[in-house]
Structure formats: C-alpha cells, structure tokens
Amino acid sequence: MSAKTESQNKVLDFTRAIEIAESEFGSKGPVIRVLQAIQAEYGFIPPEFLPEMADILEVPLARIFGALTFYSQFYTSPRGKYVVKVCVGTACHVQGSKDILERMKTELQVGAGETTEDMMFTLEPVACIGSCGLAPLCLINTETAASVTPAKMAEKVHAIREREATTVAEE
C-alpha cells in the first residue's frame, strides 16, 4: 500500500487535465466525458483536481463528485499498469472463477480491488463481461483471456512479469 500513498502524495502535473476540462467548457453534459478523458490520461482521477474542474466547467463540485462516486468505472487512486479483471458472474462462477480469483490473489499478493506495490498489477473481480460462452473469462487490460484455468492465468502473469523485467533491463 505504501507505493500507492507515495504516488498519491506526489504532486501531479494537471496541465493536461486543465486542457481536457477547458476543451469541454460549455458543451452539453461534459462531466462524464471529462472524467473519462482524465482517467485515460492519468490512469485514475486525482480527487484534488475536482475543485479546479468544477471551476473550469462551471459545474457544481457536488454534481461532479456524485457522478464520480456513482460509477464504478472511475478510480480515485492510481492503478497498476496491468488491470486483471476476473469475471465472477454467474456463468464464470459455475465454471470455477472463484479458484481463478484465489490463485490471482496469491500470485499477485494482493486482495480483490488492490494494486501490487510495484504498481504493476491491479486485481479486480467484475460481475459480468458479457461473453458467457467463453467462461471462465478474464481480461488483462483490453486483452481477453477466454476459457482459462488458474494455472493458465498464472502463466500469463508470469509472462508479463518477465517481459517487463527485460524491458527494464534493456533500458
């Protein structure tokens, strides 16, 4: 958890966030679009930017905060480079998704919804991805892992770790 707090304490450069908000000033219903764009840019939505966003858009802070906390797609703390989504919907559950989730927890050493200390992985159980025919199903960022087993998912995680390690070494 310490990595998270550290990066939260880091003073973020809001130049891009300001640009995003300013580009939507005066448009209809800008809040969700701006929040999405900021999340795409920063990986999460820094809460300390919200008052400035409210000022720029001339939208009450209470409404922005309401939208932000309403949707589970928005995150207010930094997330890992790879977001591992394990579907725990009905079809996946029947196909043993619980075991996949448990394996991922031990593999990554984090709880559900948490991020690894090196900011590499975030583990996230999700209700249904909408491809029940491929159950059990996981997503690593936007890449689909269909009909997986705990072991297959562990392999994928290992592969990413190795790849990342070599990239760092090359640099």
Place this chain on the structure above:
Amino acid sequence: MSTATKVATITVTINGQTTQVPKGTRIIQAAQQLGIEIPTFCYHPRMRPNAACRICTVEVVKPMNKMFMACSTELMDGMEVLTDSERTLKDRQTNLDLLLTQHPLDCPVCDKGGECKLQDYSVKYGSLENPFATQRKDFPEDIRSVALDFNSNRCVLCGACIQICGDIQMVDAIGFSKRGFITVVGAPMGEALDCEFCGQCMDVCPVGAITSRFAKYKYRPWQETTTLTTCTYCGCGCQYDLRTVDGEISRVTPVEGVGPGQGSLCVRGHFGYHFMDDPRRLTRPLVRRGDKLVETTWDEALTEAARGLARAKAGGANRVAGIAGGRMTNEEIYLFSRLVRDVLGSPHLDSSLRYGAINGVTVMQQALGVTGMMNSFDDLRRADSILLVGCDITQEAPICGLAVKEAIKKGEKPVLVADSMKTEIMKLGAARLVYAPGTEVALIKGLVKAVVDEGLIDADVAAKYPRAVEAIRAELSGTYKEIETPTGLSKADIVAVARQFASARRAVILAGPRVTGGLKGKSAMAMLVDLAFLTGALTTPGAGVNAITMENNELGLALLGAAPELLPGGRGWSDATARAQVAEAWNCTLPEHAGDTMMDMFEAMREGQINAALISGTDPVGRTPAGAKVAESLRALDCLVVADLFLTETAKCADVVFPVRSYAEMDGTFTNMEGRVQEIHSAMKAPGKSRPGVEVWSNLARALDHPLEYASAAEVRAEAARLAPQLATLGVPNGASAGVSVPTLEAWLQGGYLQTMNHRYDLPAKLNEASEHNFRLYLGELLYHSGSMSTYNWGLMKINAANELLINPREGRKLGIRDGDRVTVTSQLGSAVVVARADSQVMPGTLFFPRHSVNAEMRNLVQVVVGSQEEGAVPLSCLERVTLARVAASAEAGASA
C-alpha cells in the same frame, strides 16, 4: 394577465369525485385541490417533480388500468384515478416496508419525531409485520458543520434537499455520493458542509436526516406554540413560524406559499433567533450617575428623560433631535416621529434611512410617486430581463435574490449584472460588467448614453416626450473615454448590456446600496430612472426601476416620514399641502424649514447647537463608519435618551436608556421593500421590565405633559394610516407593478426632473489615487449579518463572525498574505489589524470588509462625509462606504487560527 393564452380545461375523476382542472395539472395537484392526501417524500410544490421516492404511486383505471406516479403524471381528459384502491394501498405498503428495512427507527431521539412523514405514513399506511429482512445502515452522524447535522441512516434518498439546493437556492452545496445501499447525501469530497446555511435542505427533508444543530434536542413538535410573524433582518420581510416551548424560542420554520419568500428562508431568518433571549438584553431602565449607568425604575427614567428634553427645548425646539432605526415597527416609528415633531416640536428628525436607501427612496418618491419598490418579487420572478446595478442581491436581500434566481431559471439567463465585485449572482447571470469600486455613476451614465447613442430609446417614449428625451441627450455629449477610464469597462461591453436590457419587454432594474449609498447616490438613482424611462420600463406592466432597502423596516421609516425631507405618507417636506395635513391631524404647527440630516445633526451636537437627542432602534456609534466621531458628538449632548434591546455603543453614551421589546415580544407591523405591511406578534417572554416602544413613547409624551394615549399597537396604526394610507392594507405589495401613472410621470418630467438635470450627469471627482493608499477599502453587506441585532446572535456569529478582511487571492499571494494571517490596514484616518482571507469575489485593487462588523477600528478607517450640497437645492449628506487604504502583512505576531 390579458396576454396569457387560455389553457384548456379537462375533466377528471379522483376517488369518484369529478372535477375540472387546467390541462397540464398533475394527479397530486388535482388530488390536493380536492382535499385528498397522496403521500410523498420528494414532491415539493415549488419544484419540478423529481419522481424519486415512488410513494405517491396511484392506480389509474381509465383510460388504461395501470399504476402511475401522482407527482409526475399529467392528467388526461376523462382520466379516472383511485388513490385508495386495494392495489394502491398495497403498493404504498410495500414501499414503506422496503424503506423501513433500512430505517434506524430511532424516533425517540430524532428531532423529526412527531412531524416526520415516514412516521406518519407508517402509522397510516404501513403494515404491522414487515415481510422483508432488515438491513440497517450504520453511518456515523455527520456533525462537522456549524449549523446542519446529517444523519444518513434516517435518509430515504428522496433527493428533495439536493434539488432545492440546486434549483431554488442555486448553490449546489450538496449532492449524492456513491450508489445503491451506501448512497449518502452531503457536501462533496466527504468534507464538512460549508455553505450559506440557508437551511432549505432541512426544511424539505421529510425525515430527520438533516436537522438544525441549534435546535437539536430542544423541543418535541407537539410541545411547541407556533406564531406566524415577520422576520426582522432585512427588507424582504419573510413570514415564518416562530416556535416556542414555554415562552422560550425553540426554532424558526418556514410556511409554504406564504409571504414574499413563498416559503423560502435564508440563514438569518432560519438561525438568527438567538438575540432575543441573550443574557446581555437590557431588563431595566438605566440612568447616568457620573460616569456610570445604573438601573432604575421606569418612573425615574421617564422623569429624567422628560426633564432633559424639556431643558433643551426651553432653549428652542430645534435644540432637540430624534433618530429612529429601521428595526422599529411602523407603530413605534409613527409615535416616535410624532413625539419629535409634535410633542417636542423639533424639525430634526432623521433615521437609519440616511445610511441606507434614502437617496433611492426619495428619488423614487419624487419621480414615480412610489415609496419603495416599483415592482413586486412576483414581477422579478416573471421578468424578461433584470439589470442589477451595484446590488449583491443574494447577500443584501437573500429572498429577493431567490426571486431573481427564479427568473434566471425560467428564462435563458436574463439577468445582467454590473458590480464592483464578482458576486454570486454575477456568476449565474448572462452578462457581467465588473467596474472599479465607487464608479457606479460613470457606469450608469454609460448605460444611458448607450441607449441614447445606439437608438435604443422606446418608440412610444420618444414620440410622447421628445423634450425630456432631448434634455437627457444634451447631457450625454461627452465621449465614452470619460466612462471607460474610471470604470475600466469597454464601450462594447456597456453597449451590449444596454442593448440586451432595452430589447427585453418586462425589464426590471434593481439598484443596490453601492448605487444609492454613494456620494452621488441621488444622481445615480435618477439616472437609473432615466434609463427605465428611455427604455419604456416605467410604463410597461411588470417592468420598472427599484432601489433595494436593507433594514427590515427601512421602508416604514420612509412611509412614516422619519427623515427631514419626508413626511408621513412618504410625501416630501416641501409639499405644503401635506405639511398642513399633518399639522391638522396632530393639532400642532410644524416648523417652516426642514430639519438637519443625521450627519448635520452630529455636527450641530458637536458645536452645541443641539443639546438633547432621542435615539431608538439604531446604533450609529457601533455600526456605522467613523463611529468614534459620532460618539464624540453624542457625548457633547446635555441629554441623550436611547431606547434599545442591548447596551449598544450608542446606549453607552446615553444619560437615560430605555429597555425595549424585540419583534418577538410585542405586536405591530413592518413594511417590507415591496411595500407590504406585515404583522408581528408577541410570541415569547420579554426580558425583565422591558416595554414595547409604543408604550415607551406614549409614556414619555405623558411625562412631557402632552399625552398620546393608545389602547394597542393596532390603534396607533389606524391613526398613522390616516396620514400614510399605505399602512391601511396588510400583506400586499404597494408599488406600481402595472407601470407608473401618466400624470405622475408627466409631473416629474416637467418638474423635478428638469430641475435636477443640470448636475445629474456630472461625474464626481475620483478618489485621490496619487496617494500611497492604493487599495479601495469597501464596507459592504454580508449575507450573515444585517444591522446590529445579527451580531448579538451567537448562532450567526458562529457561522460567520463578520470580522474578516477579504482580499483578491492573486493579490494576497503577491503580498505574501495567507488565509488567516493578521494584516494591518491603513487609511488616512488611522490603521487597524484584522484577519485576512482570500476571496475570488473581490477584484484586484479592492479590499472588502463587512459593514456590520463589531470591529470599530476597521469602520473608523472610512470617513464621514458631511453636508455635501452635491445636488443643488436638496441638502444631502451621506456616509461614504469606500476609502483608499493600504494593506500589509501585520508585523504583529504570525498567523492566527
């Protein structure tokens, strides 16, 4: 209105009762008209249906059989509705069952118990056994804000609080956060609520989720006695229920649909009720013994006061003076005026109007024959355009501000705001003209010039009154440069606003204290009348020009003639017929010449020409700029008699002090800024031996061997109404909503209008900017305070102590001043140390300090301007609100909390 399109009528049947309603009526409204109750949590008559709580679901049997929400469903012709069918009752019961799975049922310790909708509906429509499993919420109560507590466990998530905060108050301080079972209402970011504290969210909360910190655990609703009365804080004159338990105040609640606010209250109305039972209230008369004021009996105090006044009067009637205050009732003002002018025979009668809206009121009276506002709050709600000039309406008259906000909500932002601060209302309005402080006259001249130069003059006006139009045109030959330079505005901006205003049909002007309270306030107001005249606003129904009054009964002072240039009825002193009428009614002779204004009186006191004075219901020493100077004058008197609730700074200078009753302890009437005469009633125990002002002035008249006896306040009003017929009718606005009468307008155009024209458009010499004091310090209005009573309120003082200097954030940073730092402010008159706070409403080059602050040092930095003869024959003086000053981080210690 004649132009309104006729709305079709439809026939509907509810529970077998057939009725006709206008098309567009919703089920709940029609049911209410028939006296049929449909339960609802989220529906509110002044807001659009939110359709969130679903408890109002009713069965429609014709033309289709279906369940509909009564709050949001518009009736169709021939529709049949059942609000008590088995199906309706079953749905209602299920709804309640579901709500009660979560509700904490802590009714015994909930302030809402006894007037809670959830409680009442459960008793009426609920089931004995809840078939659903309970799942209680367990949020800690949020008691971090100063005035409002949030208990999310009790919340039914109907959203009415969020809606009223956004749609009516337009502040959006609260919202939902999270989703589903864990949804809570509160300030964003999980922070403590820090808003205006109007308390409207609490009023619409159907359960005990939002409660008043000040009233917590103080009452059970069924123990309370309710008295409908008038708020004492500002010129809006809102009606509310003052609630008491055993003669002690428990809280204030609004009354839906009643009075100027239609059920809205502001922070002062809601929470400003702590001064009445403050231990500092005076309980016995005081008389001076050496340098001490000691308690005494009424008999002795009255005798002493009468002796002192008689002594001065023996040297000539004009050696006595009287100053009345705007929180006195109409009846008190009338009797006080009669005491000064008739019993004491002195012409020197003035009042807090002098540092209020005197300029606005007298110009309106002379030009339009209207005392007070021309338009009602309802006109504002319906206006096509509202031009606010130097008027921070949400601070100065918050409920009038809500009427303006309603216009903003209805039309496409029709509000045009010109001010020297970036006010809240400016942020909501369509056009913003931010001018340099103190340059109102130049700005208004610019607007009139734009109307004339750009051909925006109303065609009818141009055709009917060519001479008057030409007279104005002749005054406007100068260039825009003389307007652009002092105001800092461009010609294009001014023209754009003038164009928008002139093109609106029902266009209303609101002038605030920055216009009427300035040095050329009278000219400024006359120019605004010109602007309204040229654009046709004077003659169009629903349009017009208005000066805002600050104190709750400031208009009462004007209507009852409590100023040297005025007589009862709001007529001018110079009106010989009116003077004769008053003399006849009072069976006395009135002096030929008008008396001194307050500032001139203070001068005369210092010079020994006035030796005795009566001051009631106002504290010129404690609450006006340069109070120290005023105190000097008062101390020079042989006899000063003060009537007040507290030992004010003025009372401390007195020889005799009478303890009088507050608005909550006596009967009477106040006149609001629209001219509505509204009643107040005795609702709580009065402290000690205090007496109503009416009784005091009657007692004093008797002690002066000139009895003025009345059985009741109503009897005083009846007599006053003979001279001021405006007082005869209760509760209706008294302006000229339909437009100014043609004879009145023509009399003005041929008379006073031309006489005062030659100086009207001259721009005043600007403040000496060469000095090292290069900030403009402005003493202005704050939402939380008005007059001195509010500062005796521990509740309001807790919300805002009115003791901070506001500075522009960027400039603060430049000077190294952080929030909470102590700074030294220096003007030519001295210096004062005060806490500073950055506020983006304040423009660069400006400092703002609350006018009603108890901080005398700060107020003494602003000079009194005495006896200015700026406008020809009419003697005029006023208190300046702006001065040049310098600010620096204080050498004295560091930051304070």
